[in-house]
Structures are given as structure tokens and as C-alpha cells.
Amino acid sequence: MIQRILPRAFSGKASSFLRTATASQSTLAQPLQKDDTILPKMPPFDYTPPPYTGPSAEEILSKRQRYLSPAVFHFYKNPINLVEGKMQYLFDDKGRRYLDAFGGIATVCVGHCHPQVVDAIVNQTNRLQHSTILYLNPAIADFVEALASKFSGDLKVVYFTNSGTEANELALLMARLYTGCHDVISIRNGYHGNAAGTMGATAQSSYKFNVVQSGVHHAQNPDQYRGIFGSDGLKYARDVEEIVTYGTSGHVGAFISEAIQGVGGIMELAPGYLPAVYDTIRKAGGLCIADEVQSGFGRTGSHFWGFEAHGVMPDIVTMAKGIGNGIPLGAVITTPEIAKVLSYRSYFNTFGGNPVCTAAGLAVLRVIESENLQKNSFVVGSHLKQRLTSLKEKFDIIGDVRGRGLMLGVELVKDRQLKTPAKMEILHIMEQMKEMGVVIGKGGFFGNVFRITPPLCFTKADADFLVDVMDYSLSKL
Ligand SMILES: Cc1ncc(COP(=O)(O)O)c(C=O)c1O
Structure with a gap:
């Protein structure tokens, strides 16, 4: 059982795994719940965004589809409408918090809105x-x-x-x-x-x-x-x-x-x-x-x-x-x-x-x-890589764990010998991880590699949460 391996990262019982979180409960991005499974819990963060009053995700999507180049793509079947960011966390239009395990390279080296x-x-x-x-x-x-x-x-x-x-x-x-x-x-x-x-x-x-x-x-x-x-x-x-x-x-x-x-x-x-x-x-x-x-x-x-x-x-x-x-x-x-x-x-x-x-x-x-962020990248990145490597022992679908510091990759394959890229599986896991509050990147020649490049202020607790969520999502594949 997942909680035997990683007890500290889990909170109580859960219900309705894929249920959309309501604004009141969502700022903690609490584990979405389904059955009796105990789910990973995001580290606490002392900030509640003000209520969002802008256009809905559907309206934004429809304008994008109408006016923006079709080359502009997005992650997820139901893309997230991100309206705020604070350090290593993102908030959507419903006030739900996400751990940003990807934005560190593309945008925020030292944290959102530092x-x-x-x-x-x-x-x-x-x-x-x-x-x-x-x-x-x-x-x-x-x-x-x-x-x-x-x-x-x-x-x-x-x-x-x-x-x-x-x-x-x-x-x-x-x-x-x-x-x-x-x-x-x-x-x-x-x-x-x-x-x-x-x-x-x-x-x-x-x-x-x-x-x-x-x-x-x-x-x-x-x-x-x-x-x-x-x-x-x-x-x-x-x-x-x-x-x-x-x-x-x-x-x-x-x-x-x-x-x-x-x-x-x-x-x-x-x-x-x-x-x-x-x-x-x-x-x-x-x-x-x-x-x-x-x-x-x-x-x-x-x-x-x-x-x-x-x-x-x-x-x-x-x-x-x-x-x-x-x-x-x-x-x-x-x-x-x-x-x-x-x-x-x-x-x-x-x-x-x-x-x-x-x-x-x-x-x-x-x-x-x-803030000694290079050292933090070394310490937290080494811990994260070691935990991801342990996950590789558990799941055959993980073909490779690689990278340095807070620039890590996890390659998913259907067969370890043939190294057949697990292209559909990675999309599914990404969706699951998003539902559980983790935003992660994807890339590689075949599009089958998780790219983990968070802001450099990422903590060990964040790293544990990320791995626990990946562990849970892979166990449900
Ligand atoms: C290694 C590398 N070089 C260059 C670029 C291009 O940078 P930009 O998108 O800012 O033009 C990128 C963008 O992803 C990159 O990853």
C-alpha cells in the first residue's frame, strides 16, 4: 500500500477522486477522494487568493480558439485557467492550489511573483x-x-x-x-x-x-x-x-x-x-x-x-x-x-x-x-531524484530517471527492453496528477518524458508530494 511506503505525505480518507474542488475546500488542493484510499496531501501554504471575477475557462478557451493561432496549444483535456501564482504554487479561477513542477524553467526561476x-x-x-x-x-x-x-x-x-x-x-x-x-x-x-x-x-x-x-x-x-x-x-x-x-x-x-x-x-x-x-x-x-x-x-x-x-x-x-x-x-x-x-x-x-x-x-x-537557491536546487533535486529512482524500482513503466538538480526527467516506456514510448500513458498520468494538484511538464522526442523543472524555491516537502502523487497515479494506471 502506498501509505506504508510514504506515510508522512498522506492525509485522511478520500472520496470522489475526480470531483472538481469547490472554492472553499480548494485552496489547500486537498486530495480528491474516491474510495478508502488515503491520498497524498499538498504541503500547507499560508495564502488564500481573493475570489476570481474574470471570464470563465470556457469563455477564454473559446476566444483562444477563435482568435489565436492554432499553433497555440495547451496542456490537459480541460485546461486550467491559472489566475495567480505565489512562489512554487499556482491558483486557478476556483481558488484551487497547484504545485508547479514545470514553470521554473519556462518562466519563474526564483518563484511566481517573487x-x-x-x-x-x-x-x-x-x-x-x-x-x-x-x-x-x-x-x-x-x-x-x-x-x-x-x-x-x-x-x-x-x-x-x-x-x-x-x-x-x-x-x-x-x-x-x-x-x-x-x-x-x-x-x-x-x-x-x-x-x-x-x-x-x-x-x-x-x-x-x-x-x-x-x-x-x-x-x-x-x-x-x-x-x-x-x-x-x-x-x-x-x-x-x-x-x-x-x-x-x-x-x-x-x-x-x-x-x-x-x-x-x-x-x-x-x-x-x-x-x-x-x-x-x-x-x-x-x-x-x-x-x-x-x-x-x-x-x-x-x-x-x-x-x-x-x-x-x-x-x-x-x-x-x-x-x-x-x-x-x-x-x-x-x-x-x-x-x-x-x-x-x-x-x-x-x-x-x-x-x-x-x-x-x-x-x-x-x-x-x-536565498541560496543553487544549493537548494542541489539538495532538493538530489532528494527528488533519489525518490524518483526508487519509484522506478516499483513501476516497470518508468524506463529512465535522469537529470541534475531541479532539472529532472522521467521517461515512460511500455517495455523496458524495447523502450517503446508510453505516449498515451503519460497523458493519462499527467491528467491524474493535475487532478491531484500537481502541474508537471512533458517532452522528449516521443513526448513520453516527464519534465520536472520547478521554481528553485521548491522544498523537500514539495518534492515528496510530487513523488507521492506520481506514485499514486502510476499505481492506478
Ligand atoms: C535550450 C533552449 N534554447 C532556446 C530556446 C528558445 O527560447 P525562446 O522560446 O525564449 O525563444 C528554448 C526554448 O524552449 C530552449 O529550451
Whole structure:
């Protein structure tokens, strides 16, 4: 029985598992109840949102369907109408609370509506919002200094953008201008953005629109779970050598990769891969770009930047998403020498690094430090990973548990030998977990990997609740 394994996380008896919670009972997102089963209980949180008076979920959905691009999709059969967020929790229109196990990467690095970040944004908005170029403003100067201090070596010069896509487009442009070479190598199953250049570098068939990009080569993915060489990074790295030798003139512009593929299903590159590839690329005259849009800002716990765990030093690093805790902001950092290539022509970005966004960025860095969030990511993430790994012993459907810190993945398969992706099952479990108050992400090439990337303020009690809910949902599959 589930409560014998995890007694502390469960409350009393339950009834009506899938019943919609009423506003009065819902702020605790109490276990929904069905029979005599004892269900996991969400950790307490001292906040009750004011009653919601806006349009219903049905009205919102109907407007979305009518006016928004059909490309805008949503999770869940009955999508949640989220109207408030506080730290690691979300509240729907009925006042029901959810544990946010996904939003930490996409938006809120340090927690929903973190008061220090909100204050920084509001104060700066009250004083001045403007373009970055043409005039001076202290916000950008303070942030850029603090951000550069997070890097070692010669990585000192920053250019701000509004998104991760823009940051990667700029990184690729700089590498091509600097090396005078158009050829770029990226890894299959990676994701780098949705503009022409980054779409070309994104070698995920499900995310590609076949935008023609000459000179982009997709290398074998050093996938430790499904890859043919297992965890032998050096063997995968040979593919990059072969691309350089047989697919280019021998001269390469850039290599771009994530340290842990996020959209690709929390896939940590096999050990030894990046140092070998960086070596090959540099011998071919190319630059190495680390895409830290997901794995940066202490997310992986052991290090502030994901690439550090691989023992490499990139020439260019890109970041976005959590950098501004939900504010549109991206950045590219490189060496003074490489950065110079942009000064030969006029290159500007109207809002990249504007005062409001950079004020938010500085507040985020300060919160990560003052609240010791990188360490929290390490401690809570290690605990969570260990508990998820125990769950793997219990359920054959869990094929793999992977990742670092608070960037974890759980891959579901129908058969452990064949690794057949459990695509329908994951959707079902996701729905069940939502009903029990946990919002979790999903991704991977086959869409069968749970992505667990909560705000960095996630607690051990939150981690236990998440695992208990997953345990319960899997036991009912
Ligand atoms: C690793 C990585 N790079 C780049 C991007 C693109 O960022 P944005 O959506 O802000 O353009 C993403 C988005 O998911 C990402 O995961």
C-alpha cells in the first residue's frame, strides 16, 4: 500500500477522486477522494487568493480558439485557467492550489511573483522604461556587471535580447562573422529556437518546419538512454569529427548545444562528449556555443551553468527564460575579441536589455544568492531524484530517471527492453496528477518524458508530494 511506503505525505480518507474542488475546500488542493484510499496531501501554504471575477475557462478557451493561432496549444483535456501564482504554487479561477513542477524553467526561476523581483519591475516601470540604445541608464549597467561576474575566463561582454531564440540567432551570427565560415554543427534532439537560423540548428523533427538552412549539420545525439554507445561520450564525439572531415571544407563556424537537452526530454549529454567535441571544433577553427537557456542560473544545482559540469569553457554562452523570472529577456556573453565583430556594422535590438527587464534580471541574481537557491536546487533535486529512482524500482513503466538538480526527467516506456514510448500513458498520468494538484511538464522526442523543472524555491516537502502523487497515479494506471 502506498501509505506504508510514504506515510508522512498522506492525509485522511478520500472520496470522489475526480470531483472538481469547490472554492472553499480548494485552496489547500486537498486530495480528491474516491474510495478508502488515503491520498497524498499538498504541503500547507499560508495564502488564500481573493475570489476570481474574470471570464470563465470556457469563455477564454473559446476566444483562444477563435482568435489565436492554432499553433497555440495547451496542456490537459480541460485546461486550467491559472489566475495567480505565489512562489512554487499556482491558483486557478476556483481558488484551487497547484504545485508547479514545470514553470521554473519556462518562466519563474526564483518563484511566481517573487516580491523582490516584482518590486524591482514596478519601481523601474514607475521611473522609466525606454529602449536600450541611444541613452544611458543605470539598470543595464548594474545588471551586466553582476551577470558577467558569474562567468570566469574571458567571457565578459554581454549583448541583451528579448528571448532565447534571439540570443541563439545572435550567437550563430557572431560565430559566422568571426570565423568567416558558415558551417554550423548542432546535435539531433536539441532545441535552440524558432527563427530561421535557430530552426535550422534545431534538429528535432517535431519542431522543424524544414526552413532551408545551408551549412547546418546535425550530429548524433549523445543520448545515454537510447543512444547506441550508451554513456560513452567519446564514441558519439567521433560523429562530429566525421562531419568536419567529410561534410565541410575542414573549417567550421560553430558548434551549438545544450548541456542538458530540455525540450528534448531532460537528456544530459554523455560524459566526455563535450570536451572531445570542443577540441575538434577548435581545431577546425570554430567557436563553441553553450545554450544555457534552460540549464543556467543554478538550475542544475552542482553548478551555476550547465556546461560547467562537463568541464568545458565555451566561447559564447546564451541565456533566457529564467533570467528575468518571467520578464522577456535574453543575453549572449562572449569574449571582447569575438564581440567586436558586431561593431563593424550597425546592429541593434530596440528592447533587448531595456531598464525594466534588466532591473528584473538583477533582482533575480540577488535572490538566487540571498536565498541560496543553487544549493537548494542541489539538495532538493538530489532528494527528488533519489525518490524518483526508487519509484522506478516499483513501476516497470518508468524506463529512465535522469537529470541534475531541479532539472529532472522521467521517461515512460511500455517495455523496458524495447523502450517503446508510453505516449498515451503519460497523458493519462499527467491528467491524474493535475487532478491531484500537481502541474508537471512533458517532452522528449516521443513526448513520453516527464519534465520536472520547478521554481528553485521548491522544498523537500514539495518534492515528496510530487513523488507521492506520481506514485499514486502510476499505481492506478
Ligand atoms: C535550450 C533552449 N534554447 C532556446 C530556446 C528558445 O527560447 P525562446 O522560446 O525564449 O525563444 C528554448 C526554448 O524552449 C530552449 O529550451
